[in-house]
Amino acid sequence: AQRVTQPEKLLSVFKGAPVELKCNYSYSGSPELFWYVQYSRQRLQLLLRHISRESIKGFTADLNKGETSFHLKKPFAQEEDSAMYYCALSDQGNTPLVFGKGTRLSVIA
Amino acid sequence: NAGVTQTPKFRVLKTGQSMTLLCAQDMNHEYMYWYRQDPGMGLRLIHYSVGEGTTAKGEVPDGYNVSRLKKQNFLLGLESAAPSQTSVYFCASSSTGTRAFFGQGTRLTVV
Numbered sequence: 213a214q215r216v217t218q219p220e221k222l223l224s225v226f227k228g229a230p231v232e233l234k235c236n237y238s239y240s241g242s243p244e245l246f247w248y249v250q251y252s253r254q255r256l257q258l259l260l261r262h263i264s265r266e267s268i269k270g271f272t273a274d275l276n277k278g279e280t281s282f283h284l285k286k287p288f289a290q291e292e293d294s295a296m297y298y299c300a301l302s303d304q305g306n307t308p309l310v311f312g313k314g315t316r317l318s319v320i321a
Numbered sequence: 322n323a324g325v326t327q328t329p330k331f332r333v334l335k336t337g338q339s340m341t342l343l344c345a346q347d348m349n350h351e352y353m354y355w356y357r358q359d360p361g362m363g364l365r366l367i368h369y370s371v372g373e374g375t376t377a378k379g380e381v382p383d384g385y386n387v388s389r390l391k392k393q394n395f396l397l398g399l400e401s402a403a404p405s406q407t408s409v410y411f412c413a414s415s416s417t418g419t420r421a422f423f424g425q426g427t428r429l430t431v432v
Contacts, residue, residue, distance in 0.1 A: 255411070256423040258420055261420060309354075309421055310366075311364040311365075
């Protein structure tokens with residue numbers, strides 16, 4: 213069964229500090245991994261997908277198949293990064309997205 | 322660019338009442354989903370549809386029914402609301418089952 217684990221419910225960092233939001237998954241095939249973000253009182257929106265290998269708003273994420281991880285990183289946190297972050301997995305579109313429980317990032321000025 | 326639109330945005334129900342949440346998408350997506358979001362639980366899939374006229378159960382389907390009579394609409398019904406169904410409900414759609422676009426959410430309180 214597919215499973216996504218985000219071990220931290222809350223992560224607090226100071227502005228300008230590096231950020232790493234952890235995501236581990238369990239899946240036997242070749243998954244597609246995503247990071248979604250939800251700012252206060254807004255809808256979820258896609259932040260990153262691993263196949264794009266892009267940097268959005270300074271965030272990057274690398275799929276590590278050996279460690280089954282897809283951690284989200286940013287070198288210098290900004291206050292506007294404060295939000296709820298969800299890691300999600302799809303098996304190439306054959307089943308709906310499976311989400312982790314989310315990590316709330318709080319960036320302190 | 323409407324994207325995914327949910328109706329209503331807020332609702333308060335009494336225990337035992339029924340209601341229908343409407344999700345509409347204008348992107349011609351095949352796949353549509355209903356999730357519920359609860360504190361500490363993340364997003365859990367209630368039901369989903371892979372095309373017009375099809376529906377399937379997700380992780381937490383009990384107490385809910387769905388219908389997909391038209392490709393652009395996906396309805397979520399609560400026949401007899403319970404306080405445990407107090408939640409924020411999100412609808413989403415996608416073209417291939419991967420990247421999903423979400424609605425703005427419906428905040429439902431059952432008293």
